[in-house]
Amino acid sequence: MVLAILSLYLEQFLSSYVVMMQRRDLTSQAMVISELLKREPNQTLAYEIGSHIMTALHGQYDLVPPPQKSARSRTFLDALTPTEREHLLSGHPYVASGVPTLLPHASPNTVVYAVMPIHNEQHGLEAFLVITEMMDPKDDPSKVISNLITFAVILGTILTTGLAFVVSKNLSRPLIEMIDAAEEMARGKFDTRVRVVTQDEVGRLGYTFNHVAGELERTVRALTEEKEEIGGILGAMTDAVVAADVSGRLTLLNPSAEQWLRNLRSLSAEERPFALPEELIQMQRDTLDSRSRMTREFFWHGRHFIGSMTPLYQSDRPTVLRGTVTVLRDVTEERRLDRLRKDFIANVSHELRTPLALFQGYTEALLDDFGDDPEQRKEITQIIYEESLRMRRLVNELLDLAQLESGNFSMRFERMDLLVVMRRVARKYFSLYAERGLTLKLETELNSIFLCADADRIEQILTNLVDNALRHTKEGGVTIQVTKNETHLIIRVRDTGEGIPQEDVPFVFERFYKADKARTRSRGGTGLGLAITQNLIRAHGGEIGVESHLGIGTTFAIMMPLSLSRCQNESDET
Template sequence: MSFLRSVVGKLWGTIIILVALVLFILTLLLLQYFENFHVNEAEKTLTQVATKISHMLEDYELEEEALTIASEILDSHLANGVIIKDSSMMWLAEGMEDAKQNEAAFFNLIEANKVLSGSQVIKQEKRQSEETIGDLFIVGVPYTIKSGNIGAVYVFQSIEDVEETTAHTKTAIFISATIAIILTTIFAFFLSSRITAPLRKMREAATKVAKGQFDTKVPMVTNDEIGELAMAFNRMGRQLSNNIMALNQEKEQLSSILSSMADGVITINKRGGIVITNPPAEQFLRVWSYQQGLNEEEKELPADVRELFTRVVSIEKEQFADIHIQGRSWVVVMTPLYNNNTIRGAVAVIRDMTEERRLDKLREDFIANVSHELRTPIAMLQGYSEAIIDDIAQSPDDKKQIAKIIYDESLRMGRLVNELLDLARMESEDVTLQLEEVELNSFIERVTRKFNGMVNEKNIALAFNKISSEKLTIDQDRIEQVLTNLIDNAIRHTPENGKVEVKVKSVSSGVQFSVSDNGIGIKGEELPYIFERFYKTDKARTRGRSGIGLGLAIAKKIVEAHKGQISVESKIGHGTTFSFYIPRIS
């Protein structure tokens, strides 16, 4: 059945049907023609023979000689004859026994009276019953006897002889038609195969092209329309290959652009399904899926994004929204995508604004804190300066006290400015370390010696442990700044008769420093923010020699510049321990 459905089968079948139909009609026409032809030829021949014999009987002087010649003529034409003369029958050839035995019936059969009256008779007689004589083709011709009477010459031929000739002709026609059908079948199959062979090759090539083999070529074996079709197919394959290559390049370029973007991109189809995402967008979807308890593999738009998509599709304008998930903040900007004049979806650009907003908050806090810290010393400088100008201080001691206050506030402003400059340089990564090898025992002893006056005034014990000949490559001034800040904070937050201890411990890859006190401690909820700028744990002690909230932030930057880490442990009523680790330089 597959062969009949193919082009070869259809073309082959069409040719066979057409040729068979033509041969069938031609055979019918030939059969009809030859059947009539043999009958007409038999009639014509018998008529000519009968006429010739009648002329011979009229012309020949010797009747016996004429009858002999007539018998030979009849034998040559496989016919029989009879002459009716003066109511008697004379047979010219052998055979016709049935007619000889029943001359009366034969006389009526051949319509002798009609011929004897001068008319010609031509008839076919089929056997209808046992009484009739033979299947004959009869021609009767009148002739004039020398006595002046009318005689009749009859020539007979068996219809079976005519039909036998016709049957041979039919057989020849049927054999010829059969041979023609066979030859046509072979020729049609050869022709259809030859015509469709390029089409089959083209089908195979099209199948390969459909599988992605765009370099497939169709051989051009002819210069006709099929050859032109093969040429057009090859040209189409090359163009398609070029277009696919260009699309792949554009796709790779777009994929590279999307992958390298810091912002997330989500392409959404008209039904709200996710089509394309890049890594930042996938991270956003994972965070949302985790919050909702969904499987990370199930990509689904958050409810806020779906609502934003609905608005974009309905009003066909760009929309944006803020989304907050797990303490992080994203801004989603969504724009409709068009297919001609119809919306086919939307594209959403997602930006993680957490860090920007944190920096904005730090900037706002920085401005507020600097303004706050500068307001007090400036106000005091302004107030006491006006007191001097207005001569409010009369005695030398009052003037000296006012000058002392102005000096202390100017020092406070100087410390604030210096710490702000240090922090700004460190945050801009413009930190240059002056590294040198330092003997730690003498270094720690020199740093702690600076605080003897403070600890004696508050009756606080300041101690440190010595380690054996330990050396470390550090920026001595920067680490001294860190230790100074930590020890100063510990002393200020330790009550009288308290204890502050500085410890240095050698570990496998570096040195661990720690500053511990048994002071008031720090609340647990404040520990995560202790190293932020301007953060103060005890707002009540923020005047005088107290810090402005930058010391620990600067200390963290210095330790990190040494590739180290700093941490804090504290408990209310049990004191605080600041620790930092400095690795050895290999």
Template sequence: MIWRSVVGKLWLTILGLLTVVLLILTILLLQFFEQFNISEAETQLTNNAEIIATSLQEENSPESSQPVIDQIAGTYNSEVMVFIDDNLWYGSGEGEGLAASDIQDSSELGSVSGAREQVTVHDTFSTDSGEDEIFVVGEPFTTSDGREGEVYVYQSLSVIEETTGETKQIILLSAGIAIILTTVFAFFLSTRITAPLRKMRELALNVLKGDFESKVPVVSNDEIGQLGNAFNRMRRELSQNLTALNQEKEQLSRILHSMADGVITFDRGGTMVLTNPPADYFIRLNRLEEKQEARAIPVELTSLFEKAVETEMEQLDEFEVQGRSFAVLVTPLYGNEDVRGAVAVVRDMTEERRHDKLRKDFIANVSHELRTPISMLQGYSEAIVDDIAASEEEKKEIGRIIYDESLRMGRLVNELLDLARMEAGYLKLEKEEEEVTSFFQRVERKFQGLAEESEVQLVLDLHAPEKYAYIDVDRVEQILTNLVHNAIRHTEAGGVITIRAVNGESLHMEVSDTGSGISKEDLPYVFERFYKADKARTRGKGGTGLGLAIVKNIVDAHQGAIVAESEQEKGTTFYIDLPNK
């Protein structure tokens, strides 16, 4: 619609103001011209009446003034009536216009002869054409021979109305021309004003779409030009601010995604606004445990959030979800005056708690492993000192026990040192190409005697499409030594221990036995330090609980993988894959 645009509003405003001004001016001008014409007509009629009266007074006879009267009556578009001694002596409009009787009967005009003074009358009189407004000026006179008379000069107001009508037409024509010129000027002016505004609107929409390169052309130094300059400055600053905000947003997003801790932000109503991957993992675990919806907030976390908002203080708690331990810290976020939400930091404490347990278990296990040999060394040493062993054989037996326990303590200390170096990253591999067949045959011969003593069968199953393997020979032999030695210790007489090896793109090794096996509860922990499935049973067989932990570290150093499978009373199998490069 036209009134919804600046052009239309400006045009209608200017046109409305001009119309009001022209209307008032037209009314005033029409009134002015009407009064002016009436005043001019009155002045003219009065002058004509005075001229005729003067002429009648000065001439010797009234007939001598008749040419003057005829000239005035014909020239000034007026009619003349002259009465001498109340009788009509001259009437230029008699029979066509105003009747002499009407003048004589008029109470107002009658004062001319009665009071002998000039009279001006503006009234409606009857004429041959009907009722008509007549302007009459009466002037008394006295002839040279002493007779009294009156001169009446009159004119119809229709002549004045015609003049006023012509004036009105001229004024209306001028007003129309002024309106047309004003319309053209208003459209021109509004176009000059609105063209930059339309350009700014177009560029504002482009800025809304992300285009910050376009700028408003400034062609003047007026308010429109200043607005264009302000718009261009705003566009530049907005572009810079958005760039800075996007950089900060990207930086914050990368920080949140790279954090190991989960971050969850809440609004005032407790709705999750932002989460990062660790927080999504925490929520997913909680959903699986409590069978909630995908974006449901954990009950414990909701309780902490409510306490934080209510007390406006940090809330800390720790709870378990799906067997994992999580510590949650909820901190309120403040607006101008009150709390506008909260942020929760979720930290997975499972590894920390497991490491704490491992440290405690390590100290307890080391103390436990060392206490027995130390007690035995102390006891048998006291027996020797107190001469409890009477015979040489008893002394030798005590000496052998002391020697065995010292060896056991030495193995424990050496294995602890090896494991500590490995876990600290000091394990350096000396890889070289080794002929696979001779290597495994050497390992088989190494344990053949111990297997025969334990009355178990040791079998080597070797497949070597690739003749050589690129490995640290000593460390791989240490792996097999630990695994085969454990298999022999845990396999009863008559059992079978099998060493399988396939050398191709990788060196695949298996050590399986038909021994007592490992329970499902103990299987996930077999590679941890000092872990023993049956400490009472393994103690008599010389185990320290460090062998498999050392094996795991050696395999990891080779960037390989090791997996254990076992079933109680049916045996255990260890699978090892080492990269052959």
């Protein structure tokens, strides 16, 4: 559109300029020819000179009679305006475009003509000099200019369109690539880059885009790695980590916290907790009010927890609270171990104090020559001896238990027949059971039972259980029952004794635990036998359980693996 308007104005300007130049040239020619005709006395010579001049200038001239002698002259003058007529008759040339009407046989190729009056001092107006400039239509400067302008406009349009297309492609292609790359980055592909082929503003923009993309990729990768590390740390923590906003709505839970909240609220695996328990909500209110870290102890479902809560602030506004993070630690086992440690020290002190007191008392009696009767002295000595044996047994069992729990206990695994060991233990106790009017039975339908175990430790396990049953059974007897399935051996030691209270059953395998503390000392127990038994069974890869009813009896059940692979591996190594 701009080119079309510009070409239109340019065409009009150039056409006007050509016409103006033609008129100026004809005016000059007319004045020269008229002066020649006026001054040259020989009119024939003047005419020839004028003809040669006009031929050289690609024009011609004619002389037309004055209006008094020519009707064409009068018609021509009548067609002029008064101003043009006055101007012409005063001796000035009249220039016009087109075919002159003064000439009867004017060429239709006439482009412009000039009329110049010729005056004689004696006779006045003698004639009109008509100078015409003819031109082939195809050589018309206006048309040539118009064609040139049209060609230039078309060529300019083609060139500018092509240039604009090339420039737009060079500009748009990088921009389109940047848009595509930005969309890829929005979808999470931060390794996307754009090609940079120029050094102009678009190229600099591409370099900047690639730099920003690289920095963003590194930042996102670092954040992802940091998030994975934090997630791994939170996932590996046994402590519960709970984050909540100021309203108490949960925003972060590690697996331990999810499991704890499900157990606390009896939720299924599909249900997710969305709010803090009431105790933690109150603790959160206090933490937000004080804006400081708080630590409290809680008791839920029979377990002790210590919770440490810290306020969280908004990153852009450090004084505005956005929630809290709480770390909950289950200290039930720690409390239990602390209690066991205290009980262990108290029990060891108690167990050692009694025999030491007896040693001291009877030794002082012997030193003071207490009693002259040899039998009395022998009895005192026997008591000292029995108490020393009891102390030795207590110390040995403490050492064995410590080694078992530390993993330093020596075990010698070999292929053995369990029935051989069971019959040997039964023979040792037949007479003791018979003396108290009790029965000891061995029930099994198997002829032999082979397993990979330490025969001495298996004998110690059975001895502890049979001896424990003997000490707590007043009438009836003890039955040792052996069965097996495809993978495990099951040994049951069942007595008809006094039984164990239900509240004491979970603690029978703890060190120094005695269900009947008033009568155990008289029965010779140290309180360590069942703890040692449990550790020996676990060292063989088995487990032991107990079932008891007051006044009915107690049953200890042992489950041992039948696999012989451990013995085969040890034989291969040797």
